[in-house]
Amino acid sequence: MNNPKKIAGEKAASFIKDGMTVGLGTGSTAFFAIHKIGARVKEEGLKLKCIATSIESENLAKELNIPIFGFEEIKEIDITIDGADEVDKNFNLIKGGGGALLREKIIAYITKHYIIIVDETKHVESLGKFHLPVEVVQFGWQRTFDHLQNLGCEIKLREKNKEVFITDNGNYILDCNFKKIENPESLQTTIHNIPGVVECGLFINRTNTLIIGKPSGEIEVLENKG
Incomplete structure (x- = not known):
């Protein structure tokens, strides 16, 4: 059986291109994306500017030699990759299960393309089952x-x-x-x-791309046309 979080995170990392400014999310799914970004930096020599949504993710990025910058050097982010605790049919999110919701939202609001990665259990009809x-x-x-x-x-x-x-x-x-x-x-x-x-952990009208990983190994990529 495949790890849905891992395949979703690695798929999201494939959206990143050389020279981009990248926001690094927090949580168990973002963990895999950060590892894949680190591998691409090492293997492909990608030149990136990255900013993390938590101390935990920042420390992980530094361990993987991903270049980390602060807001004094970053005003706009090309792509942010982050997870969610729930995402509804309208691409609205509940986030903050890992406790980083404030920093995640600050990053989200200066991001041009916001990519959310989840396993299929997080994709719901309406929000609220997750506190x-x-x-x-x-x-x-x-x-x-x-x-x-x-x-x-x-x-x-x-x-x-x-x-x-x-x-x-x-x-x-x-x-x-x-x-x-x-x-x-x-x-x-x-x-x-x-x-x-x-x-609060409600993220409204932020998500551009939703990547859903499944145990079968299938990856579903949904684009928000709204």
Whole structure:
């Protein structure tokens, strides 16, 4: 059986060309894309400018001798390759399972071609089965929790190794179970208007190409025509 994440990640890496500025995503699927990019840099001598969406991905890239740059040198990105926790029929996403949603969204908004890589279990009719991550400041997070709960969701403060999870930006994450998200764009606006919210894991109208890996080894590539 093939690894769907690996074949999707390696397919996405084939979109990269010499001289590009590339955004490197975070998570188990992006991991394979980064490894393939590293192999191409080594074997083909690709000259790239890369920026990572997390400290974890940045460290991996450096281990693979992928050149990493900062925002002082990068204003626009040609291609970003990242995973998603869910993607619906309209190419909307839930991201943030790995805790990097804020940095991922900053990168997404300066990317010309945004490639999302998933296995087929992540491709859904509508968003919401995966709990929506909301990054919040530590100050007053309990009241931010209350405001989010008033939207009709069940919430858990994210923990890791029995301690409160802290993002790369020093914030908390509240994982919100809406069960089914009927209108992602409206919900995103509502959540952003709550004091204390830094960012939420809804990515609306960002995805250009969706690459779906399957256990059979088949790869489905869907282009967003909208």
